[in-house]
Structures are given as C-alpha cells and as structure tokens.
Amino acid sequence: MSGIILDIVELLLTAEIYNRYPELDVNDLPKNIRKSYWSSTEKTVPKPIIASFVRLEKLYGIKDIEKSVRNVPFITIDRAHFELRLSAFELAAEWFEKQEGYQERIENNPVLAYYFGEIRKVEAANYAAAKAKIRPKEVDREWIESLIAEIRKEDKSEEMLKLVVIIAPEDVKQKVRDLVLTEEQQDEIEKIMKAIQHREYLWEIGLHDIGKLLFVGPPGTGKTSVARALSEQLSIPFVEVKLSMITDQYLGETAKNIDRVFLLAKKLNPCILFIDELDFVAKARTSDENAAIKRAVNTLLKAIDEISLVEHGVLLIAATNHPRMLDSAAWRRFDEIVHFPLPDLEMRKNILDIVTRHIEGDLDTKEIAELTEGYSGSDLRMVIREAVLSALLEERKILTQQDLLEAVKSFDERADLKSDEYRGKNSS
Ligand SMILES: Nc1ncnc2c1ncn2[C@@H]1O[C@H](COP(=O)(O)OP(=O)(O)OP(=O)(O)O)[C@@H](O)[C@H]1O
Ligand SMILES: [Mg+2]
Known part of the structure; x- marks a missing residue:
C-alpha cells in the first residue's frame, strides 16, 4: 500500500518541481515519466504536467486512486477533472524525505534530486549524480516516432522513409560490452565517443571532417553489431541503409534515393547513418558502365563528402566485405578505417x-x-x-x-x- 502512495507522491512532487523550475527540462525527468508525458508534436514534455487518474493508472497500474490517497493529508482529489494535486507542497516533501526507499528514488530522479539537493540542501541528494544516471530523450522510441511523424508531414517523405530502417537506442539489442573487440576497434570507439562529446570544440577549431568510419572485414566479424552497439552506447538513433536496397530497379532513381537517405539522416540528427554493402556501388560500376550508375556513385561520394558529424550531428559508418572493390576515391572520404579481422x-x-x-x-x-x-x-x-x-x-x-x-x-x-x-x- 505505502509503495503505491510513494509512487503517487513521487509523481506529484516531480510534477510540481518540474513545472516550477524553468532550469529543469525534459532530460531531468525519469524515463518512465518522460515517456508517459511525451508530446510527439512538441518533441518534448511540455509544462505543466499534471497527475491525472489516467496517467497514474498507466504509469503505475493504480486502479482505485481515490481510495489509495483518501487518508493522505497533503493530497487533494479534484473530482471534476479526475486529477490529484498537492495541497501542501512542503508537507509532502517533508513526508517523502522520511519514507523508506526515499534515497533510491531520489538517486534515480534528477527532478527530485535537484529540489532536495540544490534547494533543500539535503546532503544525501546529488543532482549531478542522478542526472548522470538518466539517459537522454534520444534513446526513447517516442523520440524517433515524433521525428518520423514530423517528417511524414512533408512531401515525398514516404519514399524517403521506406529506404531505411530506423532503430531507437533502447531497442538496440547489441551492447558494446558483449562484443569482443580488438585494441584498434576499442580505440576507435573511444575516439568517436570523445568526438561526439566535444562536437562544439571541434567545430570551433575548424575540424569539421571528423566522424566518417569505414568498417572493413569478412562476413560475420561484428561490423553491423558494433555499429548498432555504438548507437546504444552513444544514446543516438540508428539509421541503417543497404545500398542494394536503394539501387532502384529503375536506376534513374538511385541517385535521388541516395540524396533522400542523407537528407533524412540530417533531419534525424543526432544519429548514426550506417551504410551497409558499400562495395555494392563499386560492383555495379564495374559490371555495367551505365551513366545512371556513374551518377549514383558520384552522388554517393559527394553526399559522404558533405555530411559531417560536427556540423550535422550525423556519424557516418559504412561497411564492406570487399575492400578491394573500392577505389581510392571512396577510401579517401573516410577519416578512419577500422579493420574487422577474423578473431584470433x-x-x-x-x-x-x-x-x-x-x-x-x-x-x-x-x-x-x-x-x-x-x-x-x-x-x-x-x-x-x-x-x-x-x-x-x-x-x-x-x-x-x-x-x-x-x-x-x-x-x-x-x-x-x-x-x-x-x-x-x-x-x-
Ligand atoms: N567480435 C565479436 N564479438 C562478439 N560477437 C561477435 C563478434 N563478431 C561477430 N559476432 C556475432 O556474430 C553475429 C554476426 O555479426 P555481424 O552481423 O555484426 O557481422 P557483420 O560483420 O556485420 O557481417 P556481414 O558482413 O555479413 O554483414 C552477431 O550476432 C555478433 O554478435
Ligand atoms: Mg553486417
């Protein structure tokens, strides 16, 4: 029973504090609350948030809300709107502080940690630590869905969306810690993490062309797995495109498709754009000296040239099993080549x-x-x-x-x- 009340009071306090302090934003909310209140049109959790009956039921599965809070002196039931409110905020905060499990809840809720730590100066509450534990909104499925909903409103967007597979970091099954990596691979991952962390700095010093990786190695050596695990690790969405998929049966569309994919990645930023089967263009080129294919290859090379992690927030990773098929024009465009050897x-x-x-x-x-x-x-x-x-x-x-x-x-x-x-x- 008290667990239910604690859930309710946590939500009421979180709502009140979140609404009250402008310095708190969507990334301060615990993940379950953030997902529940997410507005796909506004791409955030707009203030104010309110503890309605429906919300409480959805979040915690509480059915008989009135009965649960009847004896709690600092909660008012608004029967007209089916909502709960705090009638005495201070009292609620004092009560909350005395409950068992309070410490754990604060550690996992930056909004509460902010209030108890920074405002009430409770020593055990640490806002920075709680914040570090919460992953940003970009890991949520809801984030991707709202971006896609927005893109759908635009002209020709369907054609763009059907060329790629988009995965939210929370849905990525591969974890970096489950992969066995060579030292070189580990170094590259570290470097990229640093580059993303210090994007602004790199921009300031004029290093714009960082963040294009080429994964080279035989089938089944973990190229796709590492690219996906990076999305999970970096908390940014994963956008995958297979070159064979965008090489339209009407070759004339291929160049356009390439542009569409890169445009989409820019709209979804920050994200990883994973181009699998990079050698496909090379293959296509040698088999048939067709003008449309040449155009497609040039479009691809130009698109790779123009996209930038620092400027557009797109980390480009391409993969190939056949490095020999790529010519120097393709190689040159990647700032890091990462080898995926057969495991020793x-x-x-x-x-x-x-x-x-x-x-x-x-x-x-x-x-x-x-x-x-x-x-x-x-x-x-x-x-x-x-x-x-x-x-x-x-x-x-x-x-x-x-x-x-x-x-x-x-x-x-x-x-x-x-x-x-x-x-x-x-x-x-
Ligand atoms: N170094 C590794 N450590 C752990 N698991 C690995 C490793 N390499 C491959 N695997 C496992 O093998 C499976 C296939 O790997 P993955 O699809 O990433 O290979 P790939 O290099 O992308 O292959 P392809 O070139 O055929 O696309 C995955 O389930 C992955 O977990
Ligand atoms: Mg693969």
Whole structure:
C-alpha cells in the first residue's frame, strides 16, 4: 500500500518541481515519466504536467486512486477533472524525505534530486549524480516516432522513409560490452565517443571532417553489431541503409534515393547513418558502365563528402566485405578505417565465453577456440546454437563438451560441402 502512495507522491512532487523550475527540462525527468508525458508534436514534455487518474493508472497500474490517497493529508482529489494535486507542497516533501526507499528514488530522479539537493540542501541528494544516471530523450522510441511523424508531414517523405530502417537506442539489442573487440576497434570507439562529446570544440577549431568510419572485414566479424552497439552506447538513433536496397530497379532513381537517405539522416540528427554493402556501388560500376550508375556513385561520394558529424550531428559508418572493390576515391572520404579481422585464438575464446555464459554445463571453451581457426564470430555463434539445439533434441538443457565438439565437426563438414559445391560450379 505505502509503495503505491510513494509512487503517487513521487509523481506529484516531480510534477510540481518540474513545472516550477524553468532550469529543469525534459532530460531531468525519469524515463518512465518522460515517456508517459511525451508530446510527439512538441518533441518534448511540455509544462505543466499534471497527475491525472489516467496517467497514474498507466504509469503505475493504480486502479482505485481515490481510495489509495483518501487518508493522505497533503493530497487533494479534484473530482471534476479526475486529477490529484498537492495541497501542501512542503508537507509532502517533508513526508517523502522520511519514507523508506526515499534515497533510491531520489538517486534515480534528477527532478527530485535537484529540489532536495540544490534547494533543500539535503546532503544525501546529488543532482549531478542522478542526472548522470538518466539517459537522454534520444534513446526513447517516442523520440524517433515524433521525428518520423514530423517528417511524414512533408512531401515525398514516404519514399524517403521506406529506404531505411530506423532503430531507437533502447531497442538496440547489441551492447558494446558483449562484443569482443580488438585494441584498434576499442580505440576507435573511444575516439568517436570523445568526438561526439566535444562536437562544439571541434567545430570551433575548424575540424569539421571528423566522424566518417569505414568498417572493413569478412562476413560475420561484428561490423553491423558494433555499429548498432555504438548507437546504444552513444544514446543516438540508428539509421541503417543497404545500398542494394536503394539501387532502384529503375536506376534513374538511385541517385535521388541516395540524396533522400542523407537528407533524412540530417533531419534525424543526432544519429548514426550506417551504410551497409558499400562495395555494392563499386560492383555495379564495374559490371555495367551505365551513366545512371556513374551518377549514383558520384552522388554517393559527394553526399559522404558533405555530411559531417560536427556540423550535422550525423556519424557516418559504412561497411564492406570487399575492400578491394573500392577505389581510392571512396577510401579517401573516410577519416578512419577500422579493420574487422577474423578473431584470433584469444578472441575466439572470449566470444565463446560470452555466447555460452548463460548456458549450463562444464565447457572448455579454450579447446573449442583451438579447433576453430578461421571461424568468424558469427560462425562461433552458429556452433553454439547447433550444440544447444542438438541437446534440446535429447531433452537436455545442460551442455557437454561433446555437444560442442560435435557441433564444430558438423560445421566443418557443412563448410567443406559448401566449398565443394562452389568448386563444382566453377569447373563445369
Ligand atoms: N567480435 C565479436 N564479438 C562478439 N560477437 C561477435 C563478434 N563478431 C561477430 N559476432 C556475432 O556474430 C553475429 C554476426 O555479426 P555481424 O552481423 O555484426 O557481422 P557483420 O560483420 O556485420 O557481417 P556481414 O558482413 O555479413 O554483414 C552477431 O550476432 C555478433 O554478435
Ligand atoms: Mg553486417
């Protein structure tokens, strides 16, 4: 019962303080409150916010609100508007301070931390610390949805939107900590984080052409995963485009599509624009010396040239499996080339440890790592999946080393089969 009252009082105090202090903005609200009050037309949480019955039910699942607060002296029930109000703000704050769980709530609510720390000078309340814990509004699905709603109002926007996949950071499943990275990859990630943090400084000193990365490496080595994990880590939306997707069957549209995608990324800023299959243009160019393709390639190169992290808030990441297909005109446009090699022994062991960490069984991942030279991270995942499924066929959820060894064996056999087929085709 008191948990419910505490929820209600927290919301009432948060609303009152948020409405009262102009220095507090949307990024001071705890995530659940922010999402609940989000206005997609205004792209913020407009003041004032009010604790209506509907809101309380949605946020905390409280059904019988009147009954819950009947005996709380500092809350008034506005039956005409189905709202709750604080009749005595100071009293409510004093009451709140004495409740168990108060400390934890303040630590996770910058609005409250601001009031109790900065205004009431309660020593245990730390506004900066609470603020550091809250991720900005750009991680929310609601943020993306309001941006998209706004773009939809414009002419030709549908064509633009259907070319890309947009993901909110809170929906990104890949986390940087779950990826096994080389030192070079770690350094690059650190650098980019710094660049984003110090965007204004870079702008001031005239370093505008920073923030274009090219990820190079064989399939399944984590290029897409790292790009997505960066979006999660940096709390900025992820905009993905596959070049094969925008190379319209009517080639004439391709150049226009490229412009559309870059325009969209600028509208969605800050964001990551991930261009997958960058080699696709190169491939298209060599196979057919078509004027439309040439135009498309030039458009793409020009668009890459013109977009800037510092100026437009767009971090550009392109990926390719076929670096040899790219010519120097393409290479030159990226300020950092990040290599994604096939994992070495130690990396393979670390990847296996991550993939098997929730799996029961006495497993020697080192032995498997030694047997899997030449495997990509994605191959290793497939081996583990295979082992898990085979065990499930025998109604087992505890894995044995034998399961893993057999999965490696069957993976190798399949790989041999594939290369045989390939050889067969080539020789005929
Ligand atoms: N270094 C790694 N650490 C952890 N997991 C990895 C690593 N490399 C690959 N994986 C796993 O393999 C799977 C495939 O990786 P991903 O799709 O990122 O590869 P990619 O390089 O984008 O491949 P492609 O070139 O085919 O698009 C993912 O589930 C990812 O988690
Ligand atoms: Mg990929």
